Amino acid sequence: MREITIGQYIPGNSAVHRLDPRTKIIVTLFYMILLFLLNNFQGYVFPVAFIVLASVLSGISIKYMLKGLRPLIFIIALTFILNIFMIKGRILYEIGPLDLTYEGLYQGAFMAIRLVLLIVGTSLLTLTTSPISLTDGIEKLLSPFKKLGIPAHELAMMMTIALRFIPTLLEETDKIMKAQMARGADFESGNIIKRAKNMVPLLVPLFISAFRRADELAMAMEARCYRGGENRTRMKELKMTSLDYMTYVIFSTIVLGALISRYLW
Amino acid sequence: MSIIVKNLTHVYMPGTPFESTALKDINWKIEDGEFWGLIGHTGSGKSTLIQHLNGLLKPTAGEIIIDGENLHAKSARLKEIRQKIGLVFQYPEHQLFEETVEKDVAFGPKNMGLPEDVVGKRVREAIEQVGLNYDAVKDKSPFELSGGQMRRVAIAGVLAMNPEVLILDEPTAGLDPLGRDEILEEIVALRKKRNITVILVSHSMEDIARLVDKIAVMHRGKMIKQGSSREIFRDYKGLTSIGLGIPQITELMMRLRERGKDVACDVLTVEEARAEILKALRRKGSA
Numbered sequence: 220m221r222e223i224t225i226g227q228y229i230p231g232n233s234a235v236h237r238l239d240p241r242t243k244i245i246v247t248l249f250y251m252i253l254l255f256l257l258n259n260f261q262g263y264v265f266p267v268a269f270i271v272l273a274s275v276l277s278g279i280s281i282k283y284m285l286k287g288l289r290p291l292i293f294i295i296a297l298t299f300i301l302n303i304f305m306i307k308g309r310i311l312y313e314i315g316p317l318d319l320t321y322e323g324l325y326q327g328a329f330m331a332i333r334l335v336l337l338i339v340g341t342s343l344l345t346l347t348t349s350p351i352s353l354t355d356g357i358e359k360l361l362s363p364f365k366k367l368g369i370p371a372h373e374l375a376m377m378m379t380i381a382l383r384f385i386p387t388l389l390e391e392t393d394k395i396m397k398a399q400m401a402r403g404a405d406f407e408s409g410n411i412i413k414r415a416k417n418m419v420p421l422l423v424p425l426f427i428s429a430f431r432r433a434d435e436l437a438m439a440m441e442a443r444c445y446r447g448g449e450n451r452t453r454m455k456e457l458k459m460t461s462l463d464y465m466t467y468v469i470f471s472t473i474v475l476g477a478l479i480s481r482y483l484w
Numbered sequence: 485m486s487i488i489v490k491n492l493t494h495v496y497m498p499g500t501p502f503e504s505t506a507l508k509d510i511n512w513k514i515e516d517g518e519f520w521g522l523i524g525h526t527g528s529g530k531s532t533l534i535q536h537l538n539g540l541l542k543p544t545a546g547e548i549i550i551d552g553e554n555l556h557a558k559s560a561r562l563k564e565i566r567q568k569i570g571l572v573f574q575y576p577e578h579q580l581f582e583e584t585v586e587k588d589v590a591f592g593p594k595n596m597g598l599p600e601d602v603v604g605k606r607v608r609e610a611i612e613q614v615g616l617n618y619d620a621v622k623d624k625s626p627f628e629l630s631g632g633q634m635r636r637v638a639i640a641g642v643l644a645m646n647p648e649v650l651i652l653d654e655p656t657a658g659l660d661p662l663g664r665d666e667i668l669e670e671i672v673a674l675r676k677k678r679n680i681t682v683i684l685v686s687h688s689m690e691d692i693a694r695l696v697d698k699i700a701v702m703h704r705g706k707m708i709k710q711g712s713s714r715e716i717f718r719d720y721k722g723l724t725s726i727g728l729g730i731p732q733i734t735e736l737m738m739r740l741r742e743r744g745k746d747v748a749c750d751v752l753t754v755e756e757a758r759a760e761i762l763k764a765l766r767r768k769g770s771a
Contacts, residue, residue: 229501283500391578397540398579401571402641403563403595420591423581427627 228349234462235277235347240356242463246470247344253474254333254340258481265477266336269470270343277347287342288335295334302327350382352455359457372448380436388429395424485551485568485648485681487514487537492546494532506532508705510546514649514681521692521713522685524702525727530685531574533702534651537683538569567596570647574654576638577631585611585629585637586622592645603644610644611637615670632663639667643674649681650674656691668695693717693731693752701728714750733757 230236235243254266274281288295308322345353358375365371396406399420406417489512496504507529514520524530535541536548539555539562548555550565573579582588589610593603611618614636621629626637639655652671656664668691675682686692692699692713699716701709703726709716717723717730720738729735737749737757747764751757 394573395579397535398571398573398576399591400540401538401566401573402579402592402645403567404591405563405595420579420581424579428578 227346229279229283229346230349231278231347233277233347235273235343237462238347238466239457239459239463240348240352241360241457242459242466243344243348244353244356244360246466247341249470249474250340251337253477254337256481257333257477260329260332262477262480263332263336265473265480266340269473270336270339272469273343277343279343279346281339284339284342284346288338291334291338295331298334299327299331302330351379352457354379354382355453355455355457370448372451376448384429384432387432388425391428392421392425395421395428486516487512487569487649487681488549489513489533489536490547490549492533492536492548493544494529494536494541495544496532498544506705507536507543510707512700512707512710514683516681517679518681519675519695519697520681520683521696521699522683522702523687523689523692523699523728528702529705530702531653533707534571534653534683534685537649537651538566538571540566540571563596567592567645568647569649569651570642570645572639572642572650572652572655574657575635576642576655577626577634580626580634580638580641583625584623585626588626588637589640589644592641596645606644606646607640610640613643613670613674614640615666616640632659632667635659635663635667646678647680649683651683651685653685654687655684656686656688664691671695689717689729689731690733693734701726713752717752718750 250266250269257263257266270281270284274284303319303323303326304317306320306323306326307318308320310318311321311324312319348356354375357378358371361369361371361374396404400406404417404420406414406421408414409417489510492507492510492512493505494507496502496506510533522530522534532541536543536555539548539560542556550569553560553565555562555565580588582591586607589607590603593606598606607622608618611621616633616636621633621637626634629637635655639652642650650671655667655671659667671682671684672695674680682696684692684696696713698711699709699713700707701716701723708726709719709722717734720730720735723730730738731752733754734749734751737747737751737760740747740761741749745764746767747760751760
């Protein structure tokens with residue numbers, strides 16, 4: 220379970236780490252849109268350049284970012300294979316009723332690369348932003364929509380708490396699993412029904428402890444007079460700095476370049 | 485049952501920025517019937533070490549040999565070894581899950597594939613061994629019990645497997661003084677009755693001094709010392725420099741000695757100290 224790197228945060232103090240979370244969220248959002256606007260292979264130069272730049276600046280190796288792909292390899296492979304066979308065009312090879320086409324191969328590779336870039340680029344956001352500042356950023360970005368009845372603060376608080384408890388629950392799962400294994404429990408063998416049954420000794424204690432924690436947390440928050448977002452000030456005010464403006468300039472250049480390349484190449 | 489730990493090293497999350505070495509080159513030999521205390525600061529690697537002893541964690545390097553059998557050979561029968569080496573985790577009451585106390589304690593022996601009647605007998609024995617009234621608690625939900633009783637039920641769940649080695653990770657953490665003493669007494673009684681090997685992880689130097697014969701000291705992933713309790717507690721400076729202490733009574737005797745009183749300072753219990761002080765007073769009186 221510790222192998223999953225999606226959503227993980229790597230503490231650091233690089234330029235990317237120090238950016239305002241709002242900047243990073245906005246840039247990530249436009250980066251995703253950009254990926255879908257590109258229509259040829261050459262265009263990928265721009266997002267790749269962006270990732271390489273971010274990797275150099277943040278000190279997080281591209282190799283580490285690619286690790287996040289591991290759980291999604293299946294989806295990427297499926298996309299690739301579906302595209303290869305589903306698209307009509309010049310036939311390269313025939314396997315039974317399936318036609319391998321030149322266009323399919325092109326489109327399949329194109330889609331697979333898009334997915335890889337999508338995952339790697341977005342994982343940059345969570346790799347360089349602590350969960351707390353990430354939710355702070357989301358809260359600030361959502362706050363204009365408060366008038367429409369969107370409870371920005373409450374949403375952000377729920378996200379913070381959920382994110383905060385992921386590692387705790389993982390640790391707890393690990394511990395209970397080991398404790399039951401020490402009593403001879405078997406979580407690995409048997410068919411699906413048997414396996415599901417075998418999970419009971421893990422799930423019951425896990426749920427009980429999750430509820431206990433929720434209860435304690437609610438109590439602790441009330442004891443410290445928490446009563447929602449109204450009039451609440453914060454210790455760390457978000458502030459855009461020259462670093463953020465520079466990021467916008469650099470990123471806009473990349474986006475512009477990519478958009479122009481659509482027509483030139 | 486003898487356990488030999490050879491050059492054991494464990495690295496958590498190798499190859500990531502979170503890589504950390506939890507254990508460094510540990511060598512440890514536990515003979516049949518010994519009573520060990522394992523002490524060390526929080527995060528010194530005690531829990532990681534004991535999880536290796538029954539194969540819950542795999543060493544990054546080094547090996548663990550149990551009765552001549554390498555624990556991490558492909559042929560090792562982990563299930564059998566886990567039954568022989570009972571491990572009681574910290575706050576074991578958090579692992580309870582069944583509807584009744586009886587069923588929960590039966591979980592271990594049932595997993596071993598024992599016949600019903602043997603399981604029933606073992607469950608009764610185990611519950612009585614931890615000082616609970618079998619008939620009174622067997623049909624109760626474990627979640628109705630008090631914290632101390634829950635802990636006993638959880639310990640009984642391990643005892644019901646009749647382990648030959650019992651490892652307890654801070655079995656008294658968070659209990660009141662009475663509950664603490666009772667659990668420790670039950671462990672001592674159990675050890676006498678079944679003649680099992682016990683490894684006790686604890687932060688209470690008093691408990692350690694009173695109960696165990698031998699002590700292993702962990703510091704930053706290394707086992708920096710092992711020996712008889714008397715030897716270990718003689719090194720007051722060494723222990724305090726790594727954030728540990730010595731029993732209060734031992735410290736008292738050391739201070740007396742520092743003030744020039746003629747007393748031995750490797751005492752471990754109040755009774756020994758009393759005898760030692762009386763001896764010193766008599767010598768003074770006769771001189």
